[in-house]
Amino acid sequence: MNNFIELTNISKHYGEKVVLERMATQVAKGEFVTLVGASGCGKSTFLKLLLGTEVASSGAITIEGQLIEKEPSSERGIVFQKYSVFPHLNVRQNVALGIEFERSVGLGRLFGAKRKDAIETANGWLEAVGLSASAELYPHELSGGMQQRLALAQALVKKPKILLLDEPFGALDPGIRKDMHELVLKLWQENQLTVFMVTHDLREGFHLGSRLWVFDKRRYDPHAPDRFGSTITFDLPLNAQDATKNQQDLEAISSELLAMHAT
């Protein structure tokens, strides 16, 4: 199933300002797509289109042949750089919330045996992200890395068809970021997720992705910089085995990006 997600001629503009134009591609189930590019290149806008907080000006996005909903839904999980977790709930309640929403339509709150069941499931996911020992803590008592682990567990409880990560590790220290990379790769493989991740860090993109998209403008008019939008200028399959090739590609792309923005 190569066309799990299909983009047909997507473009997005705000008034006169064109952000994205003519994006067309397919993504297979289980791919880990990393989105890189200079700031303002439209990679975050594209993630919002997938998420449903923005709607494409033209074109269509389908998942398994179905047009995506025009508002966020449980099909698509998200982890933002921050504010992804709820400060008034403890770690376990944060994870259980997704289950409670699903099984208690009126109150969004479970009691008795159903609650026990939800807590059981939540505990499983806390174990998977390594937060079992912190289940009773509140988010403000957690470090940045632990908060992002929690945000991941929260999203995965819903078994989303695609998982969206919006610079999830951008605010973390390098050492912690490395641990988080391992965790994300582990979760990706164990749960056969389809992931889209926006990142500033080209190396991170290469390290994590099975496929790398570089967003940039193909055409640029210096007198009207908003006239043309970005699109995917490189669509690179990454192979975890072939480290040397990846390294060459990485160098090629970074020099290309540098050259483009120097002019």
Next chain:
Amino acid sequence: MQRLINRTPSRPLSIALSIIPFILILLAYQIGSDMRKAENEQDKLLPSFTEIASAIDRMALEPSKRSGEYLLWRDTQSSLSRLVKGVSIAAFIGLIVGVAAGAIPLIAAPLNPLITAVSLIPPLAILPVLFIVFGLGELSKIMLIVLGVSPFIVRDILQRTQELPREQIVKAQTLGGNSWQIILRVILPQILPRLIDAVRLSLGTAWLFLIAAEAIASTDGLGYRIFLVRRYMSMDIILPYVAWITLLAFATDWLLLQLSRFIYPWYHTEK
């Protein structure tokens, strides 16, 4: 020599410094009182501390000759009851309207201009209307507090609701929450500590309207008493009453803060 802007008082010094202004005011009062008393034994404008103490004794610790009630406590009870009722109703209105309008744009659209208009009406200007409509009893006094305070609370809560990070609301949607569930489990619990903040901020205004209403039409209450004894120039009663009101206002504020810290520890450590 350290710059002045970098010099902070140590803890004992800072406590001492904070008491000094109060002592100075009391001292200035004492001197002023003595000077006036030296000129005229019967002076009522700046009663001596002994006179004030005996007034407190009369109002708080001895039953009134006419009604047999302890007037200060009776006044306090009436006033606090009006204040609590008025502020509670205003807080309830503020919470419901503020959260509804803050969370649901379709409700905000018709309400926003209305709230702005209502909040611009000077509540005291419609006090006669309240007296006509609700009579001279308790209801009109409570309604004055409600009218005076709720527009502020509504607007504050509306704004706090809209200030909740958009990311959280989006996240809740990706967890499958519908509008009602998100209001109930994500927005409302986070707004409650902010409601306590709004109530604390509005207490001063609430006292203002309470005393105004009591001054105009009442038979008891702290505001009523102050305006009643003004006729006899009884500064010895007015001054302790004002101090007592200040103390009550301070205590309510402090209690609300402690309550908020106790119920919502995550809110206070977050900031």
